Amino acid sequence: MFLFPDNLSDALEKLKIASTDSATDSVESCLDCLLKALANNSTEASMKIHEMGVLPLFPTLLHPQSSCTPKVANIIAEVAKNEFMRSPCVEAGLIPPLVQLLSSTDQEVLLQTGRALGNICYDSQSSKEQFASTNIAEELVHLFQKQMEHEKKEMIFEVLAPLAENDVIKLQLVEAGLVECLLDVVAQTVDGEREEDIAQLKTASDLMVLLLLGDESMQKLFEGGKGSVFQRVLSWIPSHNHQLQLAGALAIANFARNDGNCIHMVDTGIVQKLLELLDRHVEEGNVTVQHAALSALRNLAIPVVNKSKMLSAGVADVVLKFLQSEMPPVQFKLLGTLRMLIDTQAEAADHLGTNGKLVERLVEWCEAKDHAGVMGESNRLLSALIRHSKSKEVVRTVIQGGGVKHLVTMATSEHMIMQNEALVALGLIAALDLVAAEKDLVGAGLVSVLHKLLSDERSAPEIKYNSMILICAVMGSEPLHKEVQSLAFINIVSKLRAHENKTVSHQASLTEQRLTAQS
Numbered sequence: 001m002f003l004f005p006d007n008l009s010d011a012l013e014k015l016k017i018a019s020t021d022s023a024t025d026s027v028e029s030c031l032d033c034l035l036k037a038l039a040n041n042s043t044e045a046s047m048k049i050h051e052m053g054v055l056p057l058f059p060t061l062l063h064p065q066s067s068c069t070p071k072v073a074n075i076i077a078e079v080a081k082n083e084f085m086r087s088p089c090v091e092a093g094l095i096p097p098l099v100q101l102l103s104s105t106d107q108e109v110l111l112q113t114g115r116a117l118g119n120i121c122y123d124s125q126s127s128k129e130q131f132a133s134t135n136i137a138e139e140l141v142h143l144f145q146k147q148m149e150h151e152k153k154e155m156i157f158e159v160l161a162p163l164a165e166n167d168v169i170k171l172q173l174v175e176a177g178l179v180e181c182l183l184d185v186v187a188q189t190v191d192g193e194r195e196e197d198i199a200q201l202k203t204a205s206d207l208m209v210l211l212l213l214g215d216e217s218m219q220k221l222f223e224g225g226k227g228s229v230f231q232r233v234l235s236w237i238p239s240h241n242h243q244l245q246l247a248g249a250l251a252i253a254n255f256a257r258n259d260g261n262c263i264h265m266v267d268t269g270i271v272q273k274l275l276e277l278l279d280r281h282v283e284e285g286n287v288t289v290q291h292a293a294l295s296a297l298r299n300l301a302i303p304v305v306n307k308s309k310m311l312s313a314g315v316a317d318v319v320l321k322f323l324q325s326e327m328p329p330v331q332f333k334l335l336g337t338l339r340m341l342i343d344t345q346a347e348a349a350d351h352l353g354t355n356g357k358l359v360e361r362l363v364e365w366c367e368a369k370d371h372a373g374v375m376g377e378s379n380r381l382l383s384a385l386i387r388h389s390k391s392k393e394v395v396r397t398v399i400q401g402g403g404v405k406h407l408v409t410m411a412t413s414e415h416m417i418m419q420n421e422a423l424v425a426l427g428l429i430a431a432l433d434l435v436a437a438e439k440d441l442v443g444a445g446l447v448s449v450l451h452k453l454l455s456d457e458r459s460a461p462e463i464k465y466n467s468m469i470l471i472c473a474v475m476g477s478e479p480l481h482k483e484v485q486s487l488a489f490i491n492i493v494s495k496l497r498a499h500e501n502k503t504v505s506h507q508a509s510l511t512e513q514r515l516t517a518q519s
Helices: 005-020 026-039 042-051 053-061 070-081 083-091 095-101 105-122 123-134 137-148 149-165 167-175 178-189 195-211 215-225 228-234 242-255 259-268 270-280 289-302 302-314 315-320 329-342 344-353 358-363 370-390 391-401 404-410 417-444 447-453 462-475 477-488 489-496 502-517
Strands: none
Touching: 005 026, 005 042, 005 391, 026 042, 026 070, 042 083, 053 095, 053 242, 070 095, 070 105, 070 242, 070 370, 083 105, 083 329, 095 105, 095 123, 095 137, 095 167, 095 178, 105 123, 105 149, 123 137, 123 149, 123 167, 137 149, 137 167, 137 178, 137 195, 137 489, 149 167, 149 195, 167 178, 167 215, 178 228, 178 358, 195 242, 195 462, 195 489, 215 228, 215 242, 215 259, 228 242, 228 259, 242 259, 242 270, 242 289, 259 270, 259 289, 270 289, 270 315, 289 302, 289 315, 289 329, 289 404, 302 315, 302 404, 315 329, 315 344, 329 358, 329 370, 358 391, 370 391, 370 417, 391 417, 391 489, 404 417, 417 447, 417 462, 447 462, 447 477, 447 489, 462 477, 462 489, 462 502, 489 502
């Protein structure tokens, strides 16, 4: 029969009365009525349920012994499919009684309770905070340990995944022993051929990586690198299973979020495992695995003490094998990894900066307009090769590869750090080989870019300072010198002598003297 809103209103009114005198039969028929209305038009029926203040009646009806319980939980699950109903469900106090039902032995109750909890916490911040103050983590882990059936495990996974996005709950789940459960699932399903094995392996390993996104839960599982969990996850990397390789590499990238962990991991030989994994994925490789392994290497390369160790392990050479990749996410991580590796490492910067093929590819990616991330990272690596090598050979390679114009454009970036990196690299180009770079610097309009940077009130002190250094450096070139004179730089520079920053005002005096002497 088709339920009209007034019919639903009657049912809701009846439910209000019946629920107080616990007349089970009339409550059951009202609940059936609600379920039909929800099946017919979920949004409208949910609004009505909310408006008529029925949600606060549900906690008393969610009694473990009551025959109505599965229906009530089913109604909550249906209602919570609507985003606007999730907060009202939390406010009506439905979470504690639902969590208590997780210890029920009735399969129908468990199924509907799982659905209700999963829907309430789906994408909802406020409900996750409410969950953090209940014992849901313990209940769910306990329930998971008892389950044998695939469907039941899947249902618990569906509640766990959104909950585990909350850092407080991550830690509670780790303390309740979820990790051991997940490792068991992985061990049981890694060689499975069935659809459900593959699905469970993916869910369990993804959830494991999610738990490592919280700082406290990650550090707890790392246990100074001695943790059995950390050791088990390491063994996933050489696995033959792509999903496990992926999860293993992502887990290492997550463990590598502080210097102490990174240093320990490099000292215990993780780099070799990651390089072997990457080597297996060069030809016809799995893009997500490549991306994850490169992310891990990039993070491991952040502490200064790791850089030379990783370079001697041959990281740069393996990473360069992916230069031909057409996948922006892989390109982005490859660039970031090389940039981290050469930071403060002159010899490596020299070695890579004179690699014509690499520089050519960087220049190509500096034009990747559709991929801002790749474009930014290519510019930054180009600049880093020059800044860390301070080598004339590298400067020549960049000039020959056509990189100068990109560095001039980079000096106009909206990110101050990138502007600064560009100006320092251009200063080195001008100091080391002005003659060879002259044509490109004129063509890219360097002098007018510097004029803009110096006249802009908003330019940071270091930008002003490095722009003036660069003005002085290009004075040795006739065409550039002429441009400097025609733009009346002396007026801006003399104003900067009164700049509040001492370094800037001092450099302004020196630059003014230079401009006056050479006018």
